[in-house]
Amino acid sequence: MRHLIDIMDFTTAEIDELITTALDIIENPDKYRDVCRNKKLATLFYEPSTRTRLSFTAAMMELGGQVLGFSDAKSSSVSKGESVQDTVRVVENFADIIAMRHHTEGAPLEASQVAHVPIINAGDGSHAHPTQTLTDLLTISREIGRLNNFTIGFCGDLKFGRTVHSLIQALSRYENIKVILIAPNELKLPSQYKIGNIIKDVETIEEVLPELDVLYMTRVQQERFLDQDEFEKVKDSFVINLHKLQTAKPTMRILHPLPRVNEILAEVDSDPRAAYFRQVGNGKFIRMALIYKLLLWSNK
Ligand code: NCD
Numbered sequence: 001m002r003h004l005i006d007i008m009d010f011t012t013a014e015i016d017e018l019i020t021t022a023l024d025i026i027e028n029p030d031k032y033r034d035v036c037r038n039k040k041l042a043t044l045f046y047e048p049s050t051r052t053r054l055s056f057t058a059a060m061m062e063l064g065g066q067v068l069g070f071s072d073a074k075s076s077s078v079s080k081g082e083s084v085q086d087t088v089r090v091v092e093n094f095a096d097i098i099a100m101r102h103h104t105e106g107a108p109l110e111a112s113q114v115a116h117v118p119i120i121n122a123g124d125g126s127h128a129h130p131t132q133t134l135t136d137l138l139t140i141s142r143e144i145g146r147l148n149n150f151t152i153g154f155c156g157d158l159k160f161g162r163t164v165h166s167l168i169q170a171l172s173r174y175e176n177i178k179v180i181l182i183a184p185n186e187l188k189l190p191s192q193y194k195i196g197n198i199i200k201d202v203e204t205i206e207e208v209l210p211e212l213d214v215l216y217m218t219r220v221q222q223e224r225f226l227d228q229d230e231f232e233k234v235k236d237s238f239v240i241n242l243h244k245l246q247t248a249k250p251t252m253r254i255l256h257p258l259p260r261v262n263e264i265l266a267e268v269d270s271d272p273r274a275a276y277f278r279q280v281g282n283g284k285f286i287r288m289a290l291i292y293k294l295l296l297w298s299n300k
Helices: 012-027 051-062 084-091 107-114 130-144 162-171 228-234 276-297
Strands: 040-045 066-070 097-102 119-124 150-155 177-182 198-202 214-217 253-255
Touching: 012 130, 012 276, 040 051, 040 084, 051 066, 051 097, 051 119, 051 130, 051 276, 084 097, 084 107, 097 107, 097 276, 107 119, 119 130, 130 150, 130 162, 130 214, 130 253, 130 276, 150 162, 162 177, 253 276
Parallel strands: 040 066, 040 097, 097 119, 150 177, 150 214, 177 198, 214 253
Antiparallel strands: none
16 A cells, blocks of 8 residues: 655655656646546545645546545544544545645554555644645746756745655755755754755845745744744744845746745735746646556555
8 A cells, every 4th residue: 555644755756757647637637537536535634724625625526536524623523532543444434545634743654554545644743745745846847847956945934844844855866956944043944854955054035045946935834833922033034025036036936835924925926936826736736646646556
């Protein structure tokens, strides 16, 4: 049984196959309209989500399959104290594949240890978010035309941002990628995620903006702070506006997993470098590729 718990569960060749499949889906959607007919995806979301859950839902619908699940654990037996493992043992009777988001790190891994259907981690605490990483890789390859030889700056909440943790890991496998970390002292990248070619670790965006090919912006994750005074101190650390972008390359691309709060002003949205809403669209296509392939790879 194959699962996607951590982006490193997939080989680079498998990731490339997913990207190629997503590109083929974009070009030839009719080929894929029925490939998941009679299959069901369960979305078990214990934590809020807009894009991730809806893109999984739309992805399965566009593959001809169906979707069931919950987006509010309070309305399920979880509120009666059911464990994640028991919930999965129950739900696998009703679905062929499960996407799970959980506020506890490791919950999707625990689920995968008892599951007889593929489990996809749709975000666990501040740990990992591998399907966002697949979305980000597809976006980078479509926007700048390659997955090697570029400089990427990660800006904002590098401490709690699970999308950052997963993407940095994935990029460490590609050729000649230079990583620049841009975060205030309180939100620096935890040491266990410092892999790959990190060339600078700075506290202001202005000093590195001209050298970036990709700027990966993130939201300061208020819900993960134990001390709200600490959150107030750092919440407006970085704000991107058109004025600041004057020093950036015209070919640079801005990615953001969204939701944004105020780290990118709305005036930036119409700049061709703003790729974050195109990135959302890519999220549906790569999840289509993932559901389709993961079922095949698991003989489901
Ligand atoms: C991110 C997440 O949930 O980790 N959003 C997403 O899935 N696109 C980022 C965030 O919440 O800031």
